[in-house]
Amino acid sequence: MPKIAVLQMTSGIDPAANAASIASAVHDAKAGGAEMLFTPEMSGLLDRDRKRAAASILPESVSTLLAEVRQAAATAKIMVALGSLAVAREDGRWANRSFVIDGTGEVIARYDKIHMFDVELASGESWRESAAYAPGEEVVAVEHTPIGRLGLAVCYDIRFPALFEELGRRQCDVIAIPAAFTVPTGRDHWHLLQRARAIEASAFVIAAAQVGKHEDGRETYGHSLVVDPWGEVLLDMGGEKPGLGFADVDLARIDEVRRQLPSLANRRAIAK
Structure with a gap:
């Protein structure tokens, strides 16, 4: 199998340092016998100071971090699901974009996070992702990976069952x-939501996460x-x-579960 x-990363505000960590992990993953590596959301830059971050958020075509990860994947001959990078769009807004890179270093799929994290938590934390980022509009599933058909989502997407x-x-086999x-x-919802999404899709869920205290002052759950x-x-x-x-x-576990509980086959349209 x-x-x-x-x-699992504690990404900081220096894309070069983050790129080095990812590239090292690509080679370590291959050495450990893995056929595919998964990285967290915002692997390349985690900086809530958007003015400072802007200098490092570039169009995909000139992203040195993406280029380094593609080169590492090609050298190690391993597929990489690059959780997401902040990239600049032609319209001046940013995208929170996932990439799937094959073992030759080619980008074979992209997914822009659909649901923007606009919240005010009781802890005092306030986030307005939509102030800088444009939401994606397309659901993406990647047909040919070492682990079957791979569906793509990012972080806050997990709270929206329709996706x-x-x-x-x-019929995704795995969802990233x-x-x-x-x-x-994270304390209240992380495990609950991840397990629920796996159960309802009868699929594996792989959730690479940021962890700990970051240079920009935030703390993530891991x-x-x-x-x-x-x-x-x-x-x-x-x-x-x-x-x-x-x-x-x-x-084989996917077919086993779907035979026991064929919820995908039993689904019926709900009248509106």
Whole structure:
């Protein structure tokens, strides 16, 4: 059965340092026997100071970080699900964009985060992602990966079941949900939501996460997870420190669960 690697990061405000961490993880993942590496949301830059961050948020075509990760993937001959990068769009807004890179270094899929994180938490944290980022509009599933059909989502997307219903309808074997979850919401909702999404889609969920205290002052929850289609947690990397974890993805488990509980086949349209 294929083995995957999950990178838990404490990304900072220097894209070059973050790129070096990801490239190193690509090679370590390959050395550890993984066929695919998953990284968190905002792997390349985590900086809530948007004025400072703007100098480092570039069009995809000139992103040195993306180029470095593509080169590392090609050298190691491993597929990489780059959780997301902040990239500049032609209209002047930014996108929170996931990339899937194959073992030759080619980008074979892109997904722009659809749901913007606009919240005010009881802890005092306030976030307005839509003030700078444009939401994506397309659901994306990648057909050919070492772990089957891969559906893409990012962080706050996890709270919107319609997206995952569509990924389930597309018969995704695995869904990637990279994240930079806040600590308050993480404590109460992270494991619950990840397990629920795996169960309802009868699919594996791979959630690479940011963790710990970051240079921009924020703190993220961590606990990068791999969850099987029954909702069993196969890997939990904890909330203390960055690192690289590994898990086996038993694709036969998907068919086994779908035979026992054929919820995708039993789904009926709800009259409006």
